[in-house]
Amino acid sequence: MKILVVDDEADVQLLFEQRFRREIREGIFSFAFAFSGEEALAYLQQGHYSEVVLILSDINMPGMSGLELLRCIKQEHPNPPPQVMMITAYGDDASYQKAMELGANNFLAKPLDFAALRQMLLPLNEQ
Amino acid sequence: MSAEFQFLPVDESLYSAVVGLLGAGSAGANPGWLPHNVSAAAPDGLLLDSGWKYQAGHNLAWARPEFDDHHWPTITPTHSVYQLPQLANTGWLRLHFRVAPALRQQALALRVYQYAASEIYFNGQLVRRYGKLNGPPAQVQPYWPNGEPIELTLSEQPEQVLAVHYAQWPNFRRFSDFFVPVFFQAHLDGLRQVVDFNQREATYKTSDMLLFGLFLLLSTLHLAFFIYNPAQRANLYFTLYTLAVATSFCCTGFLDEVQRSDVRLGLDILSYVALQTGGVLAVHALYCLFSVRRTAVYYGLWLVNGLSLALLTYGHGLSWYPTVAFMVLVSAEQLRLTVGAMQQTRRAVGIIAVGFAIALVLLVLFGFLARFHQPVLQMELLSVPVHTLLTFPAFLSPVLAISLFLARQFALDSRLLKIKLNQVRLLSEQTLTQQREKQVLLAQQNEMLEQQVQQRTAALQRTLLHLQTTQDQLVQSEKMASLGELTAGIAHEIQNPLNFVNNFADVAVELLLELKEGPVQALPAPDKEYAHELAGELAQTLEKIQTHGHRADAIVRGMLEHSRAGTGQRELTNLNALCDEYLHLAYHGLRAKDPTFSATLTTDFEHNMGVIELVPQDIGRVLLNLFNNAFYAVQMRKQQETKEYRPEVRVKTRRTANTVEVVVRDNGTGIPASVVEKIYQPFFTTKPAGEGTGLGLSLSYDIITKIHRGTLRVDTKEGQYTKFTVSLPVGQSSEVPAEHSIR
Numbered sequence: 001m002k003i004l005v006v007d008d009e010a011d012v013q014l015l016f017e018q019r020f021r022r023e024i025r026e027g028i029f030s031f032a033f034a035f036s037g038e039e040a041l042a043y044l045q046q047g048h049y050s051e052v053v054l055i056l057s058d059i060n061m062p063g064m065s066g067l068e069l070l071r072c073i074k075q076e077h078p079n080p081p082p083q084v085m086m087i088t089a090y091g092d093d094a095s096y097q098k099a100m101e102l103g104a105n106n107f108l109a110k111p112l113d114f115a116a117l118r119q120m121l122l123p124l125n126e127q
Numbered sequence: 128m129s130a131e132f133q134f135l136p137v138d139e140s141l142y143s144a145v146v147g148l149l150g151a152g153s154a155g156a157n158p159g160w161l162p163h164n165v166s167a168a169a170p171d172g173l174l175l176d177s178g179w180k181y182q183a184g185h186n187l188a189w190a191r192p193e194f195d196d197h198h199w200p201t202i203t204p205t206h207s208v209y210q211l212p213q214l215a216n217t218g219w220l221r222l223h224f225r226v227a228p229a230l231r232q233q234a235l236a237l238r239v240y241q242y243a244a245s246e247i248y249f250n251g252q253l254v255r256r257y258g259k260l261n262g263p264p265a266q267v268q269p270y271w272p273n274g275e276p277i278e279l280t281l282s283e284q285p286e287q288v289l290a291v292h293y294a295q296w297p298n299f300r301r302f303s304d305f306f307v308p309v310f311f312q313a314h315l316d317g318l319r320q321v322v323d324f325n326q327r328e329a330t331y332k333t334s335d336m337l338l339f340g341l342f343l344l345l346s347t348l349h350l351a352f353f354i355y356n357p358a359q360r361a362n363l364y365f366t367l368y369t370l371a372v373a374t375s376f377c378c379t380g381f382l383d384e385v386q387r388s389d390v391r392l393g394l395d396i397l398s399y400v401a402l403q404t405g406g407v408l409a410v411h412a413l414y415c416l417f418s419v420r421r422t423a424v425y426y427g428l429w430l431v432n433g434l435s436l437a438l439l440t441y442g443h444g445l446s447w448y449p450t451v452a453f454m455v456l457v458s459a460e461q462l463r464l465t466v467g468a469m470q471q472t473r474r475a476v477g478i479i480a481v482g483f484a485i486a487l488v489l490l491v492l493f494g495f496l497a498r499f500h501q502p503v504l505q506m507e508l509l510s511v512p513v514h515t516l517l518t519f520p521a522f523l524s525p526v527l528a529i530s531l532f533l534a535r536q537f538a539l540d541s542r543l544l545k546i547k548l549n550q551v552r553l554l555s556e557q558t559l560t561q562q563r564e565k566q567v568l569l570a571q572q573n574e575m576l577e578q579q580v581q582q583r584t585a586a587l588q589r590t591l592l593h594l595q596t597t598q599d600q601l602v603q604s605e606k607m608a609s610l611g612e613l614t615a616g617i618a619h620e621i622q623n624p625l626n627f628v629n630n631f632a633d634v635a636v637e638l639l640l641e642l643k644e645g646p647v648q649a650l651p652a653p654d655k656e657y658a659h660e661l662a663g664e665l666a667q668t669l670e671k672i673q674t675h676g677h678r679a680d681a682i683v684r685g686m687l688e689h690s691r692a693g694t695g696q697r698e699l700t701n702l703n704a705l706c707d708e709y710l711h712l713a714y715h716g717l718r719a720k721d722p723t724f725s726a727t728l729t730t731d732f733e734h735n736m737g738v739i740e741l742v743p744q745d746i747g748r749v750l751l752n753l754f755n756n757a758f759y760a761v762q763m764r765k766q767q768e769t770k771e772y773r774p775e776v777r778v779k780t781r782r783t784a785n786t787v788e789v790v791v792r793d794n795g796t797g798i799p800a801s802v803v804e805k806i807y808q809p810f811f812t813t814k815p816a817g818e819g820t821g822l823g824l825s826l827s828y829d830i831i832t833k834i835h836r837g838t839l840r841v842d843t844k845e846g847q848y849t850k851f852t853v854s855l856p857v858g859q860s861s862e863v864p865a866e867h868s869i870r
Contacts, residue, residue: 011627018634060619111626111680114633 001125002048004032006040006057006069007087019114028125037064041072052082054124056108059088059095067098074103083124087112172238172316172324175289176205179222183215185292190248192288196221204311207304208242208295209443216264220291220311226281236276236321237289238314242299242307242388244269248290250282258388260294269296269388274314276321289313296389304443306395327512328383334515335380338522342373345530352537359536364412365529371405372526374398396440399450403432406457412529413461417468417476424460431456458487461525475535482528489521618686625683629676636669685822688748699738700746702787706732706778709747713754714776717762726761726774733780739787739857745830746855752823753791753851754778759814760795760849767796782857786837789853797845806841831855 005016013033023029032048034040037057041064044052055073059066070084085106086099096107108117180199188194202211204220226235237254239247244258244267254277258270281287291311299307316324346369353362378398385391407428414421435449442449462483468476493514496503504514639662647658710728717724754776761774779790798806798813805811807828812821831839837855 009623009627015627015630015634018638019630110622111629114630 001028001053001121002030002032002051003054003056003121004034004040004043004048004052004082006034006037006055006061006066008035008058008061010035020118023118029121036061037066037069037072040069044073049082054083054085054121056085056087059086059099067095067102070099070102070104172314172320174205175222175224175313175315176203178224179204179220181214181218181220183218185217186219187292189219189221190246190253190290190292191251192282192290193251194221205309207308208299208310209304209307211310214295214310216267216297217260217292217294220293222289222313223286224289224315225285226287228285231281234318235279235281236316236318237279238274238276238316238321238324239272240274240309240312240314241272241293242269242310243267243296244294245311246292247277248292249277249279250288251290252280254279258294260292264295264297267294267296269299271383271386271388271391273383273386274324276316298389299392301441302392303439303441303445305439305446306392330512330515332380332383334519335376338519339373339376339380341523342369342376342526345526346370346373349530349533352533356537356540359415359533361412361415362533364408364415365533368405368408368412369526369530371401371408372522375401375405399439400436403436403450403453403457406454407432409525409529410457410460410464413464413468413479416529416532417464417471419464419467428457428460458483462487475532478532478535479525479528482525482531485524485528486521489517489524493517493521614686618683621679622683622687625676625679628672629680632669632672632676636666636673639666639669682820682822685820685826688822688826697740697742700741700743701736702739702741702746702789703732703736703780705743705747706730706750706780706789709750710754710776710778713751713758717755717758721762724758724762724765726758726776729775729777731777731779733782733787736780736782736787739855741835741855742830745834749827749830749853750789750791752827753853756823756851757791757793757795757849760793760797762795764794764796764846786854786856788855790850791853792848792850794848797847797849798841798843799845803841803843807839 005012013031016031016033017024020029020031024031032043032052034043040055040057057066057069064072066086066088070086073082073084083105084103085108086095086104087108087110088095099107106120179202180196181202181204182189182196182199189196199221200213202213202220204211208214237247237249239245239255239257241257244260245256246253246260247255247257255272257272259266259268279287291313293311346366349362349366349369353359353366356362375398378394378401382391382394382398385394410425410428411421413419414425431453435453438445438449439447465476465480465483469480493504496514496517504512504517506513508516643659643662647655647662650658707730710730714726714728757776761776765772765774773794775794777790777792779788779792781788781790802811802813806824808821809825810821811825812819828839831837831853835855837853840852840854841849842852843849
């Protein structure tokens with residue numbers, strides 16, 4: 001299962017790779033990383049759109065925000081829509097409402113609980 | 128009037144005297160010359176009305192006693208001139224009479240009444256000249272001697288001769304025999320008769336003058352009444368009436384003082400005119416008095432007045448009956464008016480009626496006596512003749528009655544006026560009182576108004592103060608809000624790196640575990656042991672990083688909660704249910720960590736709590752904080768003390784008119800007095816590092832005081848108890864909108 005993680009923090013890549021080291025090694029998950037919304041869109045448009053099953057995106061990013069990215073994905077590439085989960089440090093209602101309106105599949109708060117995330121992702125892989 | 132009446136009785140009495148004295152020796156009985164025989168003094172004297180000889184001419188020799196006049200024609204000069212058409216303008220009258228020798232020594236007086244001018248000769252001697260005889264008839268001046276006594280000096284001869292040279296005033300012929308009743312009348316009296324006569328005359332005059340005075344007085348009085356009260360016109364006519372009657376009596380009373388017969392005649396007529404006109408004026412006064420409209424009857428009275436006066440003045444043989452008839456008419460009209468007024472129940476008209484009645488009775492009595500018992504009228508009572516006694520009150524009583532009536536009315540009017548004046552005074556006093564009351568009321572209202580203004584001003588000032596406070600709070604809120612945003616920003620910025628710290632620590636622990644299980648096993652023994660030792664210490668270090676990372680995480684979460692407080696919406700909430708829910712949540716949360724812990728939960732909820740408008744999440748957080756603290760405190764004390772200690776947390780809710788209260792009381796460790804002041808400060812905590820963030824009470828305090836405008840009070844005693852009281856206002860909580868509160 002290909003997962004695209006969008007976050008402006010570069011260390012996120014290392015964290016995810018180390019956290020899901022076992023899953024990557026076992027070939028359950030494969031990760032792609034984009035460090036901005038624009039980069040993520042570009043990556044998807046380079047033909048990876050069909051590969052990516054899940055997008056994990058931060059909301060608060062320089063340039064295109066996670067919510068704008070969500071709108072682009074959900075409205076410009078509606079078919080087949082990848083699973084999009086938003087991750088934010090701002091666990092506020094407004095962002096949550098907005099994300100849900102734009103069609104986010106889930107909404108996660110930072111700091112990420114990787115154990116919980118793993119429990120959430122594994123069933124997706126089985127699908 | 129009484130002066131006028133005198134003629135009748137005098138005539139009558141003289142007539143009877145003549146009859147009585149002379150018996151058959153009357154002049155008419157003897158043809159030719161037959162002198163009077165005066166033998167004794169008659170009680171009323173002797174009227175010389177017979178035996179007179181008459182001759183026209185001027186001859187002064189005819190005055191001599193020895194002149195033979197037996198061929199002269201006889202005449203009765205006591206008739207009126209109307210009855211004596213044979214009289215020439217000038218001429219002589221002669222009379223012979225004898226006086227008894229006994230009488231010759233006594234004084235005899237001759238009294239003369241005449242409507243002519245004359246010279247009286249006695250026994251050839253001129254004894255009096257009355258008036259002016261010479262010249263043409265128009266220049267003759269008639270004279271009224273009024274029976275003044277002329278003393279006669281009798282001659283020695285038994286026969287005495289009276290000769291009268293006369294001249295007529297021709298105008299007398301025009302008037303009736305009522306006003307000019309005689310031509311010439313001579314009376315022979317003794318001294319006693321003269322005195323009696325004079326006394327009687329004086330009595331008549333006195334009564335006339337008395338009546339004149341009284342009527343004049345009444346006239347003046349009513350004139351004054353009229354002048355001071357012109358509205359009562361009756362007074363004016365009554366004045367005129369009394370004035371007319373006074374004039375009448377004045378004329379009558381002074382009549383005999385006037386020697387010129389022509390003037391006397393005028394006065395005589397005037398007295399009747401005044402009397403009759405006065406009667407009509409009296410009727411007029413009654414019309415005014417009784418407020419009766421004047422009708423043809425009234426104007427008819429004036430006409431009859433004129434007619435009767437003309438008849439009286441010029442009609443012969445009617446005597447005074449025109450006046451009597453007219454006065455009867457006037458009386459009838461007055462009676463009619465009075466009776467009419469009595470029927471209309473005019474107050475006190477009875478007085479007038481009585482006046483008229485008295486007058487009527489007296490006049491009827493007088494008339495009766497005059498007709499049938501003449502002598503009774505001449506009788507004297509206390510030296511006043513009966514007829515004066517009768518006529519005097521007869522004239523006066525109606526006048527006095529009307530006067531009394533008017534005076535009474537005047538008095539009543541003035542009394543009424545006094546009463547009205549009193550009423551006016553009372554009314555004005557009432558008005559004054561009312562005005563005063565109004566002023567007092569006005570003053571009170573002013574005072575009230577001022578008080579109201581003061582109250583309003585105070586209210587405005589309070590509002591202003593409140594607004595200022597609110598503004599301060601808003602400014603404070605804005606500050607806090609921006610501080611909150613800042614805090615949130617800081618928290619986020621810290622959270623991101625903290626996220627890495629925690630996760631990388633976790634990863635490091637996992638990696639270290641893998642290292643220990645994998646590669647380290649492959650190391651040679653000494654290295655292996657050392658590597659194990661290092662790995663163990665590394666694991667310990669990573670654990671510390673984890674612990675403190677989580678601690679920092681908790682702090683950041685608290686800060687975020689702090690900044691996020693107040694974002695919730697106010698809802699109508701059942702406070703009792705909320706308390707109950709969070710109490711059990713807190714209790715079971717603690718029990719989950721420490722299954723050995725137990726405490727008694729005592730709840731005392733207000734029955735009539737109803738629903739309160741508040742932000743349930745925020746208040747729930749406050750309650751959770753308070754309950755957690757309470758349970759923590761009893762748990763701490765339980766660990767310190769013996770088994771006899773029974774942990775208890777009590778929750779009580781109460782509702783007053785303006786507030787709701789939640790009291791959370793624990794019998795735990797209490798709060799040291801030294802730190803009570805600091806408990807609401809952010810980050811202040813008494814818990815060991817890592818167990819509390821020091822933000823719970825700070826957050827609760829802000830939620831209660833700033834978002835809900837309530838109070839949070841603490842009452843504690845170290846080692847015994849702590850009691851927190853949350854007090855929230857009811858119904859005013861929406862004054863400050865939630866969005867202006869701290870976020």
